[in-house]
Amino acid sequence: MVSTEDTFTDQEVPMTTNGLTTCLWFDGQAEEAANHYTSIFKNSKLGSVSHNAAGGAVLTVEFELNGQRFVALNGGPQFTFNESISFQIFCADQDEVDYYWNRLRQGGRESQCGWLKDRYGVSWQVIPAVLPDLIGGPDPVKAKRATEAMLTMSKLDVAALQQAYAGD
Numbered sequence: 001m002v003s004t005e006d007t008f009t010d011q012e013v014p015m016t017t018n019g020l021t022t023c024l025w026f027d028g029q030a031e032e033a034a035n036h037y038t039s040i041f042k043n044s045k046l047g048s049v050s051h052n053a054a055g056g057a058v059l060t061v062e063f064e065l066n067g068q069r070f071v072a073l074n075g076g077p078q079f080t081f082n083e084s085i086s087f088q089i090f091c092a093d094q095d096e097v098d099y100y101w102n103r104l105r106q107g108g109r110e111s112q113c114g115w116l117k118d119r120y121g122v123s124w125q126v127i128p129a130v131l132p133d134l135i136g137g138p139d140p141v142k143a144k145r146a147t148e149a150m151l152t153m154s155k156l157d158v159a160a161l162q163q164a165y166a167g168d
């Protein structure tokens with residue numbers, strides 16, 4: 001058995017200043033998806049577009065959503081999105097929850113507890129920023145009430161979650 005101490009040194013492995021980029025695999029919808037997402041998220045922008053040498057079809061599209069880098073890749077039908085990967089959007093208030101929920105849900109489908117799949121099959125969690133405090137609060141009885149209320153919801157309702165927590 002090899003331990004990590006035996007295979008790695010204390011030396012830091014260099015990483016470029018660009019950090020991490022999430023690559024999303026699409027079946028011919030990369031450019032459409034990048035345009036869709038950048039139209040929804042504030043502080044977003046499209047980047048470079050590369051084309052396939054054979055036929056000139058779009059191969060990749062670089063884009064940013066609120067400073068997070070992505071590449072949309074037209075990789076074909078071999079792989080599809082599933083719920084094992086999702087993006088969490090922590091929202092300041094109900095207005096933000098409604099904004100992101102309504103736009104991402106168009107052409108997609110709702111799930112429960114703030115989860116949805118968009119029109120491309122990408123899973124999103126649209127979450128009020130206060131949720132972790134409500135379902136993980138110091139009072140287990142209050143947290144249980146908030147959790148039970150959340151389990152009955154598709155789109156999360158901040159006021160209803162707060163009322164459940166308070167016992168109203």
